[in-house]
Amino acid sequence: MNIMPYAAVCALAASAFAAPIPTESSAASRFDRATARKLNDNEATHFGPKAGHIRYDERMIRAAEIARSRARKHSTKKCWRSVKDALVAANALPSRPDTLYAKQAAGELSSEYGYKRLSVRDPYRAPIGAVLVYGGRGAGHVELRTRTGFVSDFFSATPSARPFLGAFVKPEA
Numbered sequence: 001m002n003i004m005p006y007a008a009v010c011a012l013a014a015s016a017f018a019a020p021i022p023t024e025s026s027a028a029s030r031f032d033r034a035t036a037r038k039l040n041d042n043e044a045t046h047f048g049p050k051a052g053h054i055r056y057d058e059r060m061i062r063a064a065e066i067a068r069s070r071a072r073k074h075s076t077k078k079c080w081r082s083v084k085d086a087l088v089a090a091n092a093l094p095s096r097p098d099t100l101y102a103k104q105a106a107g108e109l110s111s112e113y114g115y116k117r118l119s120v121r122d123p124y125r126a127p128i129g130a131v132l133v134y135g136g137r138g139a140g141h142v143e144l145r146t147r148t149g150f151v152s153d154f155f156s157a158t159p160s161a162r163p164f165l166g167a168f169v170k171p172e173a
Contacts, residue, residue, distance in 0.1 A: 056116075056169035060129030063090035064144040064151065071155040079152035080105060080142050083131065092170055103140025106133040106165050115168040123150065123159035126167040134162035 067086035080102040087093040099108045109115035109131060120126050126145045134141040141160045143152040145167070150156050 055172040056127070056129070057092060057172050058129075059090045059092040060087075060131075060144075060169055062129075063087045063092045064129045064146045066090055067144050067151045068146050068155060071151045072153060074154055076153045080139070082153040083142050083144055086144065087131070101139040102142040103133060103135045103165065105131065105140075105142045106168065109133075109168050113170070115170050118167045118169060120167045121164070123164055123167070127169065130167040130169050132159065132167050133165045134160045135165045136162040140165075 063083075063086040066089050067082060070082065070086070080099070083105070084093070084097055088096055093113055097105070097108050097112070099105060106117070110117060115131070118126065118130065120130075123132050123145070126132055128145055128147055130145045132143050132145060132150065134143075141152070141162050143150045143156075143160065146155075148157065150159050
């Protein structure tokens with residue numbers, strides 16, 4: 001299986017937008033059939049909202065952006081609270097979840113709010129906006145996947161080191 005590193009996917013996306021915007025006098029298209037290609041399934045997941053066979057709600061990407069704008073440099077030990085706030089602010093959840101511990105998010109999101117668990121075993125392969133839930137000792141951890149990393153109450157370029165329980169998205173209505 002040929003997996004493209006996340007940095008390469010970002011560079012691919014940046015190069016797509018690096019071309020100058022055509023002016024009104026420029027009638028020629030910048031599309032070049034010789035160099036154009038379709039994204040493979042691995043690359044496409046980073047440009048969501050599509051997670052494998054599940055098309056997911058674009059508000060999840062907005063939730064990740066909200067969480068990123070509110071994130072601190074270091075953890076305040078309130079990851080699940082921050083993710084809940086971002087999901088509610090983006091209207092990706094109709095009401096605030098009741099669970100207290102981050103590792104309980106997986107059960108509540110899927111049973112109470114209709115979120116679907118993805119067949120992703122690596123947080124780096126989760127689509128943008130996905131809710132990533134981790135277990136382990138204590139309360140666990142939960143974060144949202146962003147274009148450049150992972151965010152909850154703080155931002156990190158790398159995912160949590162805790163045991164990964166799953167990635168969840170809200171299917172498109």
